[in-house]
Amino acid sequence: MTKPKIFIDGESGTTGLQIYSRLNQRDDIEIVSIAASQRKDATERAKILNSVDVAILCLPDDAAREAVSLVNSTQVKILDASTAYRTAQGWVYGFPELHPGQREQIAKAQFVSNPGCYPTGFLACIRPLIAQGLLPSNFPVTINAVSGYSGGGKNLIQKYDRLHEQQKGVTSPYPYGVYGLQFGHKHVKEMQQHAGLTSPPLFVPAVGDFEQGMVVQVPLPLWTLDNPPSGAEIHQAIAHYYQGEKFVQVAPYQDTSLLRDGTFLDAIAVNNTNIVQVFVFANDNTQEALLVARLDNLGKGASGAAVQNLNIMLGVPEELGL
Known part of the structure; x- marks a missing residue:
């Protein structure tokens, strides 16, 4: 079975590093990375963003919006850890315990916003x-x-x-x-x-x-x-x-x-x-x-919540990597 491909856009930041550390220990997914010299290359980022199963955005708000604008594939799921989309229409709020049914909405969504701490x-x-x-x-x-x-x-x-x-x-x-x-x-x-x-x-x-x-x-x-x-x-x-x-x-x-x-x-x-x-x-x-x-x-307030949401989006047990 092909492993889901995960791209952490902004993996060198505080949250990105924490998420990478949690995911890098797993053998059920494949982490896709971008060369440091190409991180600001919109063409290369767009190529990667549209080729993976889930892109996790660990970026400042404006950079997160730019990354979303580069996505044209309806098959790619986006999990955004910035504040850019936490109240935006068309985005599901990534707090599975918020109310009954929230977990199911996250599982079906293409666009999920990770909550603030x-x-x-x-x-x-x-x-x-x-x-x-x-x-x-x-x-x-x-x-x-x-x-x-x-x-x-x-x-x-x-x-x-x-x-x-x-x-x-x-x-x-x-x-x-x-x-x-x-x-x-x-x-x-x-x-x-x-x-x-x-x-x-x-x-x-x-x-x-x-x-x-x-x-x-x-x-x-x-x-x-x-x-x-x-x-x-x-x-x-x-x-x-x-x-x-x-x-x-x-x-x-x-x-x-x-x-x-x-x-x-x-x-x-x-x-x-x-x-x-x-x-x-x-x-x-x-x-x-x-x-x-x-x-x-940095756990349930950031990277831990992101991994929990990722697991829900992939349809695997929520506790994997946690």
Whole structure:
């Protein structure tokens, strides 16, 4: 049997390297590469893009759009890891656990967009509650999140590497930094659309002095609702929504066993996995709740999700290479 041919366009970038590393260990596919000297040769790229079974785009948005414009074969499937097509018509959103039927849409699609890391954590928390009516679609949602610096790509990784070298083991001068202070972060539209919200969420991202890992927090002031659900009802709804899923794990309600010293929810605990963990904490007396997602921004937040989507698109077991 002929092995499916996979081309990673942008395999030298952070996500591309991670995907290549995962796929290069497999013997059920054939990886097609382009010579370094021809990476900017549109003719050669078009030739390769139209000759493979699946092209995975690990490129900046404009370069991803250019790559898509070079594809004229209806037989080639495109999996785009940029933000260019995550809310575009004609593209299927590559979060298989988003809702029933999403996995089947990915399997049939020619064009699939890989989710962002922050949106993956956010949607894992909030989508079940919107879908099942425990929260109204017009609920004013706030997101506070922190990611490892690898989420910023090559430039930020190099900056932190230089800082660590200069400090020679001394605490980094940039241990934690909030950004996106002008609002309108590129992930917000993606979050709103796929959560089913009528208004954009208020998103406050931050970067920490650790290479990879991520925590996404969604505080819920339930007292603003006429008939607020209890914390247990919220947890039950989320747990039921993801029942049977391999890569979304819902921790027991109010569980502290997965916390460091029973107190701290570390951002790096599921690094090097394709898992997103969802936690529910609540105080029914004050009618407050906190949803938390923990994931590897380079795993389920990027390359792991891409491999999972690729497997679905090829019709092979989702866990291959994961």
